[in-house]
Amino acid sequence: MNPQLDLYGFISDLIGNATLKNPSISNYEIYHNSGFGCNEGSGEGHFVANVEVNAAGKTVTGVTISSSDTSALGGDGTEALTLNGNAYGSNQNAICVALGSDVTYTITATFSDTTTATKTVTRNHPRIPEASSQVLVDGSFVNGSDQASGATVVTTTRPLYQWTSPDQMLTNIKNDAANSGITASLNDSGATVKYTYEFAHVDTSVSPVGPAAQCESVQAGALYAVDSFIPTVDCDVSACATALSTTSDNIACRMNIQSYYVDEYDNILGQAAGHFRFFCVDTDDDDSCG
Numbered sequence: 001m002n003p004q005l006d007l008y009g010f011i012s013d014l015i016g017n018a019t020l021k022n023p024s025i026s027n028y029e030i031y032h033n034s035g036f037g038c039n040e041g042s043g044e045g046h047f048v049a050n051v052e053v054n055a056a057g058k059t060v061t062g063v064t065i066s067s068s069d070t071s072a073l074g075g076d077g078t079e080a081l082t083l084n085g086n087a088y089g090s091n092q093n094a095i096c097v098a099l100g101s102d103v104t105y106t107i108t109a110t111f112s113d114t115t116t117a118t119k120t121v122t123r124n125h126p127r128i129p130e131a132s133s134q135v136l137v138d139g140s141f142v143n144g145s146d147q148a149s150g151a152t153v154v155t156t157t158r159p160l161y162q163w164t165s166p167d168q169m170l171t172n173i174k175n176d177a178a179n180s181g182i183t184a185s186l187n188d189s190g191a192t193v194k195y196t197y198e199f200a201h202v203d204t205s206v207s208p209v210g211p212a213a214q215c216e217s218v219q220a221g222a223l224y225a226v227d228s229f230i231p232t233v234d235c236d237v238s239a240c241a242t243a244l245s246t247t248s249d250n251i252a253c254r255m256n257i258q259s260y261y262v263d264e265y266d267n268i269l270g271q272a273a274g275h276f277r278f279f280c281v282d283t284d285d286d287d288s289c290g
Contacts, residue, residue, distance in 0.1 A: 025107050025119035026054040027087075030065070031261075032125045033271035037094030043178060044096040045125050045270070047073060050089045051081060051107055059112040063088040068104040072097045099127045100178045102185055124185045127178035128272035131195070131259045133163035135279055144255070144277030148202055148209040151252040151278040153288060157234035159279060163257055165227040166193040173261060190264050194223035198256040199231055201240040202278070204289075205250040215240035215251075220258060223266055231255070237281050237290060249290030252280040 032045030053060055063081040070077035074095050081088035088109075097103070107119040134141035135152055136159055144161075145152045164172070170193050173179060174186045199218035200211035211217055216233050235253035244251070259272035280289035 023056040023117040024054045027052040029267050031268045032097050034273040038096035043099050045099045047095045047097050048091050050087050052087050053109045061112050062110045064108050066106045097125050099125050100181050124182040126173050127176050128270045129172050130273045131164040131275050136160040148204045148278045151280040153282050154279050155282050158231045162228035166225050169193040194225050194260050196220045196258045200254050202252050202254050204252050214243040235281050252278045254278050
């Protein structure tokens with residue numbers, strides 16, 4: 001937040017609530033995703049945090065998070081956050097939490113005059129299963145390929161995708177064996193499941209296969225409470241092949257469907273592994289790519 005703009009002080013005067021002028025943890029997001037040095041198969045989730053501080057004119061010297069699980073967060077139950085823009089965050093490899101357990105976090109912002117502002121947050125970290133998905137091919141839904149070298153062949157540049165419905169995914173989370181210790185918490189929660197997606201063109205003839213920056217893509221963004229969609233851009237294999245100086249049979253498109261467990265304000269509580277699927281476009285009716 002711009003230190004020259006005392007937004008909370010302005011709102012405090014506007015609504016007559018003097019407590020808003022006090023330093024505070026003004027916003028936070030604490031969740032886990034799957035990976036980055038944490039072994040989900042061993043019951044670990046990768047810790048992510050983003051915290052905003054209302055400094056109320058003071059200078060922040062540090063922000064930390066401590067967990068009631070003293071073996072989490074790198075092994076000592078605490079994590080120092082790093083300033084990134086207007087927020088303090090943690091997204092480092094191998095900072096892990098235990099899946100399937102209730103936990104309490106204390107967020108502490110320390111100021112240059114040695115005073116602090118704190119916030120206590122209760123969380124559970126349920127394992128979030130990966131979604132399943134299918135793509136429409138010749139009037140029938142088929143499982144999409146998870147291999148770039150064997151991309152699912154379609155005849156349209158924007159094929160229809162469907163995947164696990166939000167309601168079914170929520171049921172899957174509650175019934176997951178890894179979450180048996182937090183069933184009551186999950187049942188009492190008002191959390192829901194939403195999805196987002198990424199789209200990219202890839203060159204299957206190179207290694208490693210990754211998004212081609214020269215070709216059109218869609219970055220992850222809005223969260224959707226739906227179970228099917230048509231991509232918002234074309235899988236234009238000809239244009240991408242031209243941009244990459246290759247042939248269209250080497251071009252495929254990659255969908256990455258992300259599953260999120262979110263609260264009523266769409267704050268993230270948990271994230272599944274990315275669901276990567278590849279398809280290519282048959283441009284000459286030979287039932288193969290390009």
